[in-house]
Amino acid sequence: MANMLEINELSGGYTPKKPVLHNVSFGVQKQEIVGLIGLNGAGKSTTIKHVLGLMDPQSGEVKINGLRFADNADQYRRSFAYIPETPLLYDELTLWEHLELTSVAYGIDKSDFEQRAETLLKEFNMTKMKKWYPNHFSKGMRQKVMIMSAFLAEPELYVVDEPIVGLDPVGIQSFLNWISEMKKKGAGILMSTHILATAERYCDRFVILHQGKVVLTGTLDEMRLAIGKGDATLDDIYIEMTKDVQE
Ligand SMILES: Nc1ncnc2c1ncn2[C@@H]1O[C@H](COP(=O)(O)OP(=O)(O)OP(=O)(O)O)[C@@H](O)[C@H]1O
Numbered sequence: 001m002a003n004m005l006e007i008n009e010l011s012g013g014y015t016p017k018k019p020v021l022h023n024v025s026f027g028v029q030k031q032e033i034v035g036l037i038g039l040n041g042a043g044k045s046t047t048i049k050h051v052l053g054l055m056d057p058q059s060g061e062v063k064i065n066g067l068r069f070a071d072n073a074d075q076y077r078r079s080f081a082y083i084p085e086t087p088l089l090y091d092e093l094t095l096w097e098h099l100e101l102t103s104v105a106y107g108i109d110k111s112d113f114e115q116r117a118e119t120l121l122k123e124f125n126m127t128k129m130k131k132w133y134p135n136h137f138s139k140g141m142r143q144k145v146m147i148m149s150a151f152l153a154e155p156e157l158y159v160v161d162e163p164i165v166g167l168d169p170v171g172i173q174s175f176l177n178w179i180s181e182m183k184k185k186g187a188g189i190l191m192s193t194h195i196l197a198t199a200e201r202y203c204d205r206f207v208i209l210h211q212g213k214v215v216l217t218g219t220l221d222e223m224r225l226a227i228g229k230g231d232a233t234l235d236d237i238y239i240e241m242t243k244d245v246q247e
Contacts, residue, residue, distance in 0.1 A: 003027030004188040005051065005157055009060035012050050013212075019058055020046045021212045028157065028188040033179065035203035036192040037234075039242055043212040044161075044192040045085075051159055051190065052082055064157060078106060080157040081150035085165070087142035089134040095121075095145055096130045102149040113152070120148040123174050139166045151178055158182065160191040164198065176202060200234040208241050215241045 005028040013020030021043050028034045036044050049055045050062050053069030053076055061068055069076045089098060096117070103113035121127040124144045134142060143166050150158060158179065164172045179189060180202065193199050199206070206223065208216040216223055216237070224232050227240050 001029045004030050004065060005190060006063045006066075007047070007051070007060070008063075010047070010050060010057050010062060011059045012055055012057045013046060014055075016058055019212070021050070023060065024209070024212070024214055025060075026207045026214060026217055028190050030156070030186050030188050031183055032204040033183055033189040033191060033202055035199040035206045036190060036209065037194070037196065037199060037206060037238060038209035042209040044209055046212075047209065048082075048159055048161055048190075048192060051080075053077065079155060080159050081106075081153045081155040083146050083150045083158065083160045083163050085162040087139075087146045089137075089142055089145060091134055094131050094133055095126065095137075098145055098149060099152055102152050106153040106155070108153070116152050116154070117148075120151055123178065124148055124171060140168055140171060143167055144171060147175055147178075151182065154182070154185075154187075156187060158187055158189045158191075160189060162193055163191065164193070164195060172198075196234045196238060206234070208238060210242050 007027065008025055010024040011019045011022055024043070024047060026034070036047065038044055046055070050057060053073065064076055064079045067076055093101065099117045100113070108116070121130060124147065126141065126144055126148070129137070129141065134145070137145070147163065164175055167175060176198070183189060191199070191203065200220065205219050206217065207214055216226060218226065220234060223237050224230050227237055229236065232240070
């Protein structure tokens with residue numbers, strides 16, 4: 001199956017003289033969750049910034065459905081939703097207004113919007129906070145606004161950076177159920193996380209980044225085969241791969 005998100009030989013970073021990413025290549029297909037994992041500073045967020053179109057590749061390319069950000073920024077942006085690690089909210093907008101803003105940005109019609117928004121508010125236990133402003137939200141509630149906004153858009157691709165840190169166990173379960181449901185409906189998901197036990201259960205494939213390079217990629221079984229340890233957990237594989245490169 002063709003990749004929906006395609007990263008080809010991407011090198012990039014914050015200054016041209018010192019790239020952070022070196023020839024990174026991987027893809028995300030429809031109906032799969034790909035876990036992007038690596039140590040602090042490995043380059044996960046930098047990869048995500050390139051996918052979002054916030055940074056230009058120094059070489060190589062990033063395409064969503066065959067389109068680069070530079071080809072058509074509006075169309076490119078509308079094909080994905082991003083759930084950031086740190087929630088970014090507007091102090092002067094209520095929770096409901098945040099959701100409305102998302103629906104306008106993604107061109108969702110009013111009746112679809114209202115039905116989806118009410119369902120999400122119920123799922124994430126936020127119905128009674130509909131008219132609240134962000135300064136009354138806890139950290140987890142702020143994160144839920146970002147999550148609900150992304151799910152409201154129902155994009156083809158979800159780009160998710162550490163989504164469950166700060167959520168309570170019920171919120172985590174709602175997030176994981178919903179993301180699995182979106183996958184079943186055809187979405188592709190790129191998820192960066194340090195929570196390996198969850199990644200192992202929910203991701204179909206993994207990309208292990210180390211020092212800005214892809215050091216291993218594949219399903220859990222493919223990675224086990226690659227390191228020659230048939231019963232390795234994702235933790236074991238991760239430690240093995242980052243240890244090898246450090247030596
Ligand atoms: N704004 C920036 N300007 C310059 N260098 C940066 C900037 N942000 C990150 N870096 C550098 O890029 C490299 C990769 O960082 P990145 O944030 O992509 O890592 P990460 O894998 O997301 O780490 P973490 O798990 O800690 O979030 C690091 O060496 C970091 O110091």
